[in-house]
Amino acid sequence: MKNKNTKKDKPVRTKEEENKLNTFHDLLSRYLSGKVLSEQERTLVESIAMRANNEVTDADAMQTGEIVWSSIQQNIKRKPQKISFKVMPYHHYAVAAMIMALIGIGSLLFLFNTMQTSKPLNIDIVANATLVTETLPDGSVVHLNLGSKLHYDKNKFNVKNREVWLVGEAFFEVSKNPEKPFLVHGDQITTTVKGTSFNVKAYLGTPTNVVSVRDGKVEVSTVKGETLAVLTRNRQLTLNTKTLSYRTDSLDWQNAGGWIDGSTLVLNMAGIEEIKLKMKQYYGMELSVKGDAMSEVRLCGKYPHKEGAKIMLRQLCDIYGMKYSIKGNRVDFYR
Structure with missing residues (x-):
């Protein structure tokens, strides 16, 4: 007896089927992001979602997918009415999740997750009248000097890297993570580390930006990505913000970061x-x-x-x- 091969070959879609898929992706993307949809488009998306159940097989998903594509081609009007939503109701996400369960398309799951996290969640840490010490989501600690502000996107921070923007002066104690570099953007310089402690001074309107290292290794570059120097313990780089000329010196780090004691x-x-x-x-x-x-x-x-x-x-x-x-x-x- 011949063994039966239970593994199904990956279906090959025609150009027409791919066009239908792309049309459906576009519709769902606009639905998720709250963009302009006609009444007919919204009704179609939500009515499709109502067909979902917990016993949908791959065959059912493909068959239902064919119905979805055909319905879109036959019924969706290409000039939607001007209807917009400033705040997306929760049921939009529920509907989208039902559709994904129904048709079993992995790319739609990726789209769904992307839509939920694409909007930035901006975090601002400000030191006005007093010094401020804050622990960042990755465990790194930042000390902000008077008149300073630190900004980062909480949704992106510690995903691929750890990226912050500084106006003023701050001392950083960065948690070690070689896989996710820590980047500090300040005026005319970008400082990149993987785990160390250092001071960055980048007040707007002043003629110099200064990076001083207490421990570890720090790479300093221009905002255009040109590497200026790699600094180690008790080394400092001073950049002229007008001429972009710079120099490196030795120092006792306390002469740069001694302010953090308040x-x-x-x-x-x-x-x-x-x-x-x-x-x-x-x-x-x-x-x-x-x-x-x-x-x-x-x-x-x-x-x-x-x-x-x-x-x-x-x-x-x-x-x-x-x-x-x-x-x-x-x-x-x-x-």
Whole structure:
């Protein structure tokens, strides 16, 4: 006796059948996303779904699929009425799920899952009046300095990679995951790691972006994808945001990330624009400089929150031969 081969050959569809499939996919896609459908199109989709049951075989699915394709070709009008849905009712998803169970097409399941997760779920972490520490969905910890904001899409984060956007300054303690790189986009730079701790300073309007590494290995590139450097422990990259020129230096990471304890203002190669920003954020003081008298300032130092303003002002005067006067919350520098 010959053995019977119970494995069925994969059905080969004609061009006409493929066209019918594509038509049905398009209809279901528009239905799921709440786009414009005519009354007849919606009725057709929902009436097809009502045929589903728990005992549908592959043969039943294919036969029903043929009916679906034929119905669409014969009955769907190509110029739908202008009917839109701002919020998609839950039953749309239930109907779609019933259709997928009915016709047994794997690609529709993929489409269904994609429709549910395609809309971004934007998460914004903001540090205004106080420093902020937040644990991200992958277990990584981010410390945000004053005047900083971190943004990410929760639906995409930790799927293929871990991607965040930074405006301001943050210290990252990244959970190790070699399969899913951690990317920080900040102004003119992108920092890529797989598990390490580092500081990124990328305030808008300041002339430099700075990446400083405490532990591990960090790759720094431009927003166009050009690799600038690979940094290791106690190494730092400073990028001029106007000329896109850069340099790398050695440093004690505390000189870059010492601010995260909440008691100290840390300036790391800060130019006059960053000094103005920090004076306003930390001490509520407006700093004014006439002309380009302090255009070459690059200040490094640690300043306690209480007396830091006076110490910083004296240091600027001593180093750069300046004088200053205070009127209310305004500080004027002059020679």
